[in-house]
Amino acid sequence: MKKIINQYYTNLFLNDRLFMALGFCVLLFLLKFFFIWLGDIPEIAIGVLLLCLLADIFILYRNKTGVEAKRFTTKRLSNGDENPIQIELKNYYSFGINARIIDEVPEQFQLRDKDFKLYLKSADTKSIHYNLRPTKRGEYDFGFIRAYISSPIGLISKRYNFDGAKVLPVYPSFINLGQYELMAISHQLTEFGIKKIRKVGQSSEFDQIKNYVGGDDIRTINWKATARKGGLMVNTYTDEKSQNIYCVIDKSRSMRMPFEGLSLLDYAINATVALSKVAMLKQDKAGLITLSETIGKVVIAEKKASQLGHIMQVLYKEKTRYLESNFEALYASIRSVIKQRSLVVFFTNFESISALNRQLPYLKRISRYHLLVVVFFENTELKSLSEQPAKDLESIYHKTIAEKFIYEKKLMVKELNKYGILSVLTTPQKLTINVINQYLALKAQQRI
Structure with missing residues (x-):
């Protein structure tokens, strides 16, 4: 009661x-x-x-x-x-x-x-x-x-x-994966001067048997087909369609910086999921490596149906660390895990040119064996500060310092390009689009 x-x-x-x-x-x-x-x-x-x-x-x-x-x-x-x-x-x-x-x-x-x-x-x-x-x-x-x-x-x-x-x-973000699928299957990259070229290679992927013409490599003569046809026939091969695409995510304290509620690590994780999805749609194999003071999770590149879910499950639990990343351990891990030349997309952040120079020797070693793309971030807060009019001496000082840091970011891009390392300097909000565009451009140019 x-x-x-x-x-x-x-x-x-x-x-x-x-x-x-x-x-x-x-x-x-x-x-x-x-x-x-x-x-x-x-x-x-x-x-x-x-x-x-x-x-x-x-x-x-x-x-x-x-x-x-x-x-x-x-x-x-x-x-x-x-x-x-x-x-x-x-x-x-x-x-x-x-x-x-x-x-x-x-x-x-x-x-x-x-x-x-x-x-x-x-x-x-x-x-x-x-x-x-x-x-x-x-x-x-x-x-x-x-x-x-x-x-x-x-x-x-x-x-x-x-x-x-x-x-x-x-x-990690999965709602907008559909729009990135459209980017993967579109053929509008020629509007930006990027032309897709089909070239004959010497990889293990068989293309067709054709009649021998002058200039063909005699090592590719198919003797059985030649005996049947009564004329010289050769095998042709195409470049391997399934390439390894590895996303490397830095989890150090430099990735804790927040923009619009999300940390740089979360932006990198969302971009990794989208890039992995697009890569598998392009018949490539997607893999993952996370890095802090030690090597974190390693997902071997595959293109099976469950690979994207496996990558999302791994990234779901990742958090930023407070220590600086060990680039030497990253180089050793890449050399031991990735056995063939691959595209390595490295999500990190450098706030000064000295921070880049400390890690540059390891990046140069990685780029010697793989196609390395270093992705780092523009500081949008500094950019907005530099665009504000200076009203007093203090604001002039702040504006000058902000412009100095922005200029250093541009110097980092030039420094990386000097050693043949590709780079993507982007705002956090446009990270996913810019990374996917870079991948599609490399794919169209057959650099991977």
């Missing part, structure tokens, strides 16, 4: 309309002292209000399942993207209701604005749609769906607590 009473008590809330009605009754009692002709009107008003209150409680509580609410989400959320959330509310009362829905979103969002008001007719169903944009990978714990229901009388509200509690993992 006590449990039932507590249930009624804890889920009953007084509305503003009730307090306004009580205030009106109090006003009538005050006016009665000055206007005797009011007579019993204040007592009648308070009696009517009490009857309405009891009627409101009765019609709201007589139906145990007055409403039903459910939350619909995907099985996992995409980091850095707008993820759709839907709440469906159904009215089982025999009258129309006013509903206030509060969704308890995970604490990581620090949001208290998921508060919705709507009106439902009897047996009506309505949906609420909104988006959430996570900025960190990990587990996100959704709480209850709180529904506050009022009858047409509107003096009180009955609260329904729907157990929508669920834990959803936030994985």
Whole structure:
């Protein structure tokens, strides 16, 4: 009995309309002292209000399942993207209701604005749609769906607590992978002066048997086909279509810098997932190496269907470290893991030319055996600071320092190019697009 009473008590809330009605009754009692002709009107008003209150409680509580609410989400959320959330509310009362829905979103969002008001007719169903944009990978714990229901009388509200509690993992960005698939299958790179050339190679991938013409390599003569045709026939081979594409992600403290809520590591992880997807669509093999003060996870390059899921599962748990990365260990790992010439896309960040010069010997050694692309970031905050007009001596000093760091980034690109190392200097927001464009350009030029 006590449990039932507590249930009624804890889920009953007084509305503003009730307090306004009580205030009106109090006003009538005050006016009665000055206007005797009011007579019993204040007592009648308070009696009517009490009857309405009891009627409101009765019609709201007589139906145990007055409403039903459910939350619909995907099985996992995409980091850095707008993820759709839907709440469906159904009215089982025999009258129309006013509903206030509060969704308890995970604490990581620090949001208290998921508060919705709507009106439902009897047996009506309505949906609420909104988006959430996570900025960190990990587990996100959704709480209850709180529904506050009022009858047409509107003096009180009955609260329904729907157990929508669920834990959803936030994985590296996967919602926008479809648009990168379109980039992979498009043939618009010729608009930028990049021409795809089909060339004959000497790799192990067989192309066709054709008649011998002057200049063909006699080592490729197919003697069996020659005996059948009565003329010289040669085998032709094409360049190997499946190349190894390795993404190397730096997890040192330089990748902790945040831009628009996401750290540089998260931007690099999202770009790695997209690049791996595009590479496998191009029939290449995608692999992964993570680096901090030691070598982290190593995923051998494959193009099997489950490879992308395996890469996402590995990247889901990666976090930045506080120590500087060990480039010497990276070189040793690449030499032992990657057995053939491959495209190595290295996501890192250098804030000064001296930081680059410390690691340049190891980058030069890697580029000796593989096609190395170093991807690092523009500091958008410094760029915006340098574009602001200087108003005093202090702002001139800040503007000059910002321009110095921006110029150093450009010097890093020239320094890398001097040793034949490709580089991509990009803003975090355009990282994925620029990296995929660089890969497609290299692919079209048949440099890999």
